[in-house]
Amino acid sequence: MMKYKISYEGLGGVIDFSKAPFIYADHNLFDYEFSYDSTNMPSQNKTILNQIYSLGKVKTISLQVIGTKKAEILNDLETKLNYDIEAKQPGKLYVNDEYINCYLVASSKKEWNQYAAMEYITLSLFCESPKWITEKTYDFSIYEKNSIDGGFHFPLSFPVSFKYSWKNMDILNNHYAPVKCKLYFYGPIKDPKVRIGENLYAMNGELLDSERYIIDQNDKTIVKITAAGEIVNCFDERDKSSSIFLPIQIGENKVDYDGTFSFSICLYTERNEPRWI
Structure with a gap:
C-alpha cells in the first residue's frame, strides 16, 4: 500500500x-517557495523584508503506467483530464484528504515503447494558489425543544443519537491562522x-422553504438558490453592520443563534504543503 494516496478529481471523474x-x-507536491519584496538598507548593514506572499506554481507528478493496454489507458487519462481544460475550471489534486486546485498544462512521456509493460508519464499542473486545502463541515439543525437535554441534534456530522449541549456549542479552528x-x-x-466567536454573520432577506443562502468567503460571493434551482445574486442583502467575510478566528469560537433555522459551515484550512504521515 502506498503511504500517500494521490488522486485527481475533476469533471471527468476520479x-x-x-x-x-x-x-x-x-x-x-511537498515543495513550496514564497515570493517576497525587500529593501536594502546599506547604512544599517541589513535588508528589510517588506512583504511575503505566494504566487501560482506548477506541480509535477511522474507516473508509472502499468498494463498491456497502454493506448486505452492513456486515451482514458487524456479524456478525463481535458474535461476541466475545456470547461476552464480547475480540478482537484488530492494527497490523502487535502487538495490543491489545479489545471493540467503539460504531459510528457519517457522511455515510451508500446511493447513494454511499464512506461512513464509526467503531468504538469498549474495551481493559481499554491495552498493545500482541508475541508471540515459543521451542520446545525433547528433547535429541538423536546430533546433529552435541551440541546441540538446534528443529523449529518454525528450519529443520530448524539445531542449537542446548547451551552457548549462551538467551532474549533486549530490552525495557525484564521x-x-x-x-x-x-x-x-x-x-x-x-x-461565531466575536463576529456576526447575518443576512437581511427572506428564504422560503427549500431555499438557501450560500456565503462563500473564498470568492466573496453571496447567492440564493431557489426551490426551482435559480441562482440569485444577494450580495447587497448582507448585513453591513458586521463583516460577513471575516474568516473564522484561531481557537474555539462559540456559536450563538436562536435555533429557528438550519445552517452549515465548511471551514477551509490552507497549508503550504500536505500533512506528513
Whole structure:
C-alpha cells in the first residue's frame, strides 16, 4: 500500500495515482517557495523584508503506467483530464484528504515503447494558489425543544443519537491562522443570523422553504438558490453592520443563534504543503 494516496478529481471523474494502471514514482507536491519584496538598507548593514506572499506554481507528478493496454489507458487519462481544460475550471489534486486546485498544462512521456509493460508519464499542473486545502463541515439543525437535554441534534456530522449541549456549542479552528469558510443558511427563515466567536454573520432577506443562502468567503460571493434551482445574486442583502467575510478566528469560537433555522459551515484550512504521515 502506498503511504500517500494521490488522486485527481475533476469533471471527468476520479483518477487514482496510487494503484494500477497509474503508480506515482516521483513528484514535487511537498515543495513550496514564497515570493517576497525587500529593501536594502546599506547604512544599517541589513535588508528589510517588506512583504511575503505566494504566487501560482506548477506541480509535477511522474507516473508509472502499468498494463498491456497502454493506448486505452492513456486515451482514458487524456479524456478525463481535458474535461476541466475545456470547461476552464480547475480540478482537484488530492494527497490523502487535502487538495490543491489545479489545471493540467503539460504531459510528457519517457522511455515510451508500446511493447513494454511499464512506461512513464509526467503531468504538469498549474495551481493559481499554491495552498493545500482541508475541508471540515459543521451542520446545525433547528433547535429541538423536546430533546433529552435541551440541546441540538446534528443529523449529518454525528450519529443520530448524539445531542449537542446548547451551552457548549462551538467551532474549533486549530490552525495557525484564521480560516475562510462557506456558510449555508436554509429556509424558511427571515433575516438569518448567527454569531461565531466575536463576529456576526447575518443576512437581511427572506428564504422560503427549500431555499438557501450560500456565503462563500473564498470568492466573496453571496447567492440564493431557489426551490426551482435559480441562482440569485444577494450580495447587497448582507448585513453591513458586521463583516460577513471575516474568516473564522484561531481557537474555539462559540456559536450563538436562536435555533429557528438550519445552517452549515465548511471551514477551509490552507497549508503550504500536505500533512506528513
